[in-house]
Every structure is written in structure tokens, then in C-alpha cells.
Amino acid sequence: MNNNGEYYFAVDLGATSGRTIIGRIADNKFELEEITRFPNNLIVQGGHYYWDIFALYFEIIKGLKEVARRGLKITSIGIDTWGVDFVFIGDDNAILRNPRAYRDPVTFEAMDDYLKNVFSKKDVYNVTGIQFMFFNSLFQLYAMRKEDNSAFNHAKKILFVPDALSWMLTGEEVCEYTIASTSQLLDPRTKQLDEQLLASLGLDRSKFGRMVMPGTQIGVLTKEVQELTGLGAVPVIAVAGHDTGSAVAAVPAKNEHFAYLSSGTWSLMGIETKDAIINDLSYERNFTNEGGVEGTTRFLKNICGMWLYERCRLEWPEEVRKLSHPELQGSAMQVEAFRSIINPDDQVFASPTSMIGAIQQYCRETNQPVPETPAEICRCIFDSLALRYRQVFGWLQEFLDKPSSGAERSSFNLDVLHVIGGGSLNKYLNQFTANATGATVLAGPQEGTAIGNIMLQAKAAGMVKDIWEMRRIIANSLDLVKYEPTDKAIWDEAYEKYLRITDNK
Structure with missing residues (x-):
């Protein structure tokens, strides 16, 4: 990019790495450029897992310094991160201590303890509509209270990670809606943190910043940050602080008749609704209602995703790890399809010592051929993910066909599935997903989270009117790859096999 015009500065932080990116809108299209890329290292100390919040702040400052060095004019700054984790302010x-990471072992048993001794599972779901996962903020905070955690005991404020980083830049304490919605502390109907759930943790609403919606200006860079970076009083915008919220805002859909699959380490499949869907069926199937932009709800289900493949890849011999993803995945296409099938969301795959061992044991226990080679294991993962996607896709259609709980939404057929994120480049899995679901799959953008972040900044600046104008500009800027379903009978038969195996496990 040249230095003509104004740019938006996006900070996009994942659980393994982060980036700073600049973007702008010109001629009804957007442009992006990566400024810096850096690791997000998990720190293990004293039996706990932590994030290095100061290292992340340093990298943001470094990216801003580079922008200033190049003489680029920045309209605003926006930060998105993974969900649920938080920082204590004294x-x-x-900052009282580096924040705990969501995979910290202290939370493994906290969920069951809380749901047994404090509130019932059904009562918590009826308030929050959030999928039960052991690392949700509710259970992290409960575990910290029980262990008499000193940072918890002395916290004046609790800020979710993107809000904490914005506070480090501006000095302003906020609680951005989409990131707060991942906590299992928020009621999606009132769009506020629930006082009873907070009280169950010994907390009250004053411990959190003011609630803000995506597109709200938080503040401007402090004098200190201005001096550090060489920039002026640049506004910091609350984008969709949860990275999936920003990614879904970037889905280049033409209308509301679509489902999305944010495909990466986690796969998140869902629909965008006007209201939360909280009923007995959504509770039974463990669907979640997370905050979206413009007051929408992201009704979705977390699926284990490429975590399975990534963990296996780490275990394979060096000569296998040296293969490119297309090479390894291409070899998987040469082995027998549907030979071995797993449920990617079985608890045994959550955090096993050996992912390869867990997959092989699952197949032994279900009386299937045990995959041995990397190609066989890779094929097992891809087949199984596509079949799990079909199951969840079908459930989403059921929820649309049977409106309940007062939600205002019309029934329509889901015939398009937008795949966004890094997984949108996986041509084999994309085709399998189209085959399994029977839907047209549109792949792209890969950089959905950063694009959504930047587009929400543009909306805050008045450059775009609403989410549909955002999506029109995004669609106009991309060449989406289309996958049409094939081999229906073969995939129907495979799905029946998947149900027999997973129902009996």
C-alpha cells in the first residue's frame, strides 16, 4: 500500500499468534496489508497456564511505531482476540498478574463442581444460552474464588482480554458486548451481565467496565502511548472484540439465508439471528448464543475442527511434518474413504496426551479399522469433520423450521454455507463439506477476522452504513471459490454409518 489516504489499524490476536494489519476502503473495495506478525506464547509456571499480556501490548506498540515510521495516517484502532479470558486490574x-489461559488445568473440574453445588446446568443455560465448556469465564472465576486466588481477591476491575489491551492504550475501562457474551455471565435478552450469576461468584456489576456495542469509540491513545508510537490522539474503537464476532461480520452473504463455518483450530458453525434461541432442544444439543454486530445473535455450535489434524501433525515424524499441507492432504485422498470415522467432539479429543493414540483407541472401541499411516489418519479426520458438519447443519435447519422461545425470525432453507478463516483454503475439506451437507459452499475470505475488524472501524467512521453494506463491499473485493455437492448417495450412506458409530459410543 502507498501512504495516500487514511487507514484502519487492526490487531488480530489468536491463541498461538497475532498480527497487526492496516486496511482501507477505496473504489468500493477494501485493501489489507499485514504490518507485523508475532507469536502468542503460552507460559507454564507453577502448575498454571498464562498469557503474556505485556508482550502482546509491546507488539501492538511495535506495530503502531511501524505505521508512524511509514507516515501512514491512521483513522482508528480496533482489537479482537479469542474469547473467555480476562485480566485483573488493581x-x-x-495489572495484578498475567491472565490465566483458558486451558489452565485448574478449570477442568470447576464446571461440574459449580453446576452441582451452585446453580443447575439448566438454570445457567436458561439465563445465558451459552454452550457448556469447562473454560468459560464463569467457571474460571469460580475456580479462582475457590482457590483463594490473590488477584481475584484484590481486583478492582475485571476486563476481558481485548478490553484490557484497549485499556492499556486508552485508560478507559469497557466491557465489549461480543466478548462478554462468551463468558457465560451475560443474558442475551437483556444484553447485560446477569447479577445473580455474578453474585454466585462473590462479584457485582461494578467489577466490569461499561457495556459497549461494536462500533463504539472507547477513547483515544493516552499521552504515554502517543509518545511511545509517534502518533497523535488516535481513537480506539470497540470492534467485535471476540474474533469470531468480527469474522462473522465479514461473511460476504447476499441475504440472511445462509449458514457460516468459521474454520480453523476450532470450527464454529452457525446462523445469524435477531434473537437468542434458548429452549429445551438448544440446551440438549449444547448450542450457544453469542453476541453479534448490530444487536444480532450468533447462534452456533463449537466443533473440534482442525485441532485434531494440527495435534497429529506435531506427533508425526519429521519427514511427514516437512510435507506441505496440500501434499499431506493429497496423500489422504488416495486412501479408502469412510474406512474409519470418529465424532470430532468426543471428550477424548479435548486434550489427549497423544491425539493419534486417542483416534486409534476410539476406532478400536467402536470396532473399526484402526488408521495407522498419516494419510489414513488425515482421511479419517476430514471425513469425520465433514459428517459432523452435516449433523450440525441439519440441526440448524431444524431450529429455523421450528421457531420457539419468542424469537422473531422466519423459516427458510439453508442452501449456502460460507466457509471463512484459514480453513477456507482447504479444498478437500470444503468439497467434502459441500458433499456432506448438500449445500453450496462458498469459501473465503481467509482473513475474515481482520476484515470484519477493519470494516467495523469503517462503520464507526461513517464510511459504511450497516453490516449489509460491509458485506457487499467484501463480496465485491473477493473471488470466492464455489463448491457444489456431489456423490449424494455415497455421502448419505456414510452419514448413516457415522450416526451408528457415534450414537453407540
């Missing part, structure tokens, strides 16, 4: 306005 009475002296200092």
Missing part, C-alpha cells in the same frame, strides 16, 4: 490501576 486499585492502583495496575
Whole structure:
């Protein structure tokens, strides 16, 4: 990019790496450029897992310095991150401790303890509509209270990770809606943190910042940050602080008749609705209602995703790890289809010592051929993910066909599935997904989270009117790859096999 015009500065942080990116809108299209890329290292100390919040702040400052060095004019800054994790701020306005990471072992048993001794599972779901996962903020905070955690005991404010980083830049304490919605502390009907759930943790609403919606200006860079970076009083915007919220905002859909699959380490499949869907069926199937932009709800289900493949890849010999993804995945296409099938969301795959061992044991226990080679294991993962996607896609259609709980939405057929994120480049899995679901799959953008972040900044600046104008500009800027379903009878038969195996496990 040249230095003509104004740019938006996006900070996009994932659980393994982060990036700073600049973007702009010109001629009804957007442009992106990566400024910096850096690792997000998990710190293991004293039996706990932490994020290095100061290292992340340093990298944001580094990216802003580079922008200033190049003489680029920045209209605003927006930060998105993974969900659920948070930072404690003390009475002296200092961070009390690096934040715990969501995979910290202390939370493994906290969920069951809380649901047994504090509130019932059904009662918590009826308030929040959030999928039960052991690392949700509710259970992290409960575990910290029980262990008499000193940072918890002395916190003046609790800020979710993107809000904490925005506070480090501006000094302003906010609670952005989409990131708060991942906590299992928020009621999606009132769009506020629930007082009873907070009280069950010994907390009250004053411990959190003011609630803000995506597109709200949080503040401007402090004098300190201005001096550090060489920039002026640049506004910091609350984008959809949850990375999936920003990614879904970037789905280049033409109308509301679509489902999305945010495909990466996690796969998140869902629909965008006007209201939360909270009923007995959504509870039984463990669907979640997370905050979206412009007051929408992201009704979705977390699926284990490429975590399975990534963990296996780490275990394979060096000569296998040296293969490119297309090479390894191409070899998987040469082995027998549907030879071995797993449920990607079985608890045994959550955090096994050996992912290869877990997959092989699952197949032994279900009386299937045990995959041995990397190609066989890869094929098992891809076949199984596509079949799991079919199951969840069918459930989404059921929810649309049977409106309940007062939600205002019309029934329509889901015939398009937008795949966004890094997984949108996986041509084999995309085709399998089209075959399994029977839907047209449109793949792209890969950089959905950063695009959504930047587009929400543009909306805050008045450059775009609403989410549909955002999506029109995004669609106009991309060449989406289309996958049409084939081999229906073969995939129907495979799905019946998948149901027999997973129902009996």
C-alpha cells in the first residue's frame, strides 16, 4: 500500500499468534496489508497456564511505531482476540498478574463442581444460552474464588482480554458486548451481565467496565502511548472484540439465508439471528448464543475442527511434518474413504496426551479399522469433520423450521454455507463439506477476522452504513471459490454409518 489516504489499524490476536494489519476502503473495495506478525506464547509456571499480556501490548506498540515510521495516517484502532479470558486490574490501576489461559488445568473440574453445588446446568443455560465448556469465564472465576486466588481477591476491575489491551492504550475501562457474551455471565435478552450469576461468584456489576456495542469509540491513545508510537490522539474503537464476532461480520452473504463455518483450530458453525434461541432442544444439543454486530445473535455450535489434524501433525515424524499441507492432504485422498470415522467432539479429543493414540483407541472401541499411516489418519479426520458438519447443519435447519422461545425470525432453507478463516483454503475439506451437507459452499475470505475488524472501524467512521453494506463491499473485493455437492448417495450412506458409530459410543 502507498501512504495516500487514511487507514484502519487492526490487531488480530489468536491463541498461538497475532498480527497487526492496516486496511482501507477505496473504489468500493477494501485493501489489507499485514504490518507485523508475532507469536502468542503460552507460559507454564507453577502448575498454571498464562498469557503474556505485556508482550502482546509491546507488539501492538511495535506495530503502531511501524505505521508512524511509514507516515501512514491512521483513522482508528480496533482489537479482537479469542474469547473467555480476562485480566485483573488493581486499585492502583495496575495489572495484578498475567491472565490465566483458558486451558489452565485448574478449570477442568470447576464446571461440574459449580453446576452441582451452585446453580443447575439448566438454570445457567436458561439465563445465558451459552454452550457448556469447562473454560468459560464463569467457571474460571469460580475456580479462582475457590482457590483463594490473590488477584481475584484484590481486583478492582475485571476486563476481558481485548478490553484490557484497549485499556492499556486508552485508560478507559469497557466491557465489549461480543466478548462478554462468551463468558457465560451475560443474558442475551437483556444484553447485560446477569447479577445473580455474578453474585454466585462473590462479584457485582461494578467489577466490569461499561457495556459497549461494536462500533463504539472507547477513547483515544493516552499521552504515554502517543509518545511511545509517534502518533497523535488516535481513537480506539470497540470492534467485535471476540474474533469470531468480527469474522462473522465479514461473511460476504447476499441475504440472511445462509449458514457460516468459521474454520480453523476450532470450527464454529452457525446462523445469524435477531434473537437468542434458548429452549429445551438448544440446551440438549449444547448450542450457544453469542453476541453479534448490530444487536444480532450468533447462534452456533463449537466443533473440534482442525485441532485434531494440527495435534497429529506435531506427533508425526519429521519427514511427514516437512510435507506441505496440500501434499499431506493429497496423500489422504488416495486412501479408502469412510474406512474409519470418529465424532470430532468426543471428550477424548479435548486434550489427549497423544491425539493419534486417542483416534486409534476410539476406532478400536467402536470396532473399526484402526488408521495407522498419516494419510489414513488425515482421511479419517476430514471425513469425520465433514459428517459432523452435516449433523450440525441439519440441526440448524431444524431450529429455523421450528421457531420457539419468542424469537422473531422466519423459516427458510439453508442452501449456502460460507466457509471463512484459514480453513477456507482447504479444498478437500470444503468439497467434502459441500458433499456432506448438500449445500453450496462458498469459501473465503481467509482473513475474515481482520476484515470484519477493519470494516467495523469503517462503520464507526461513517464510511459504511450497516453490516449489509460491509458485506457487499467484501463480496465485491473477493473471488470466492464455489463448491457444489456431489456423490449424494455415497455421502448419505456414510452419514448413516457415522450416526451408528457415534450414537453407540
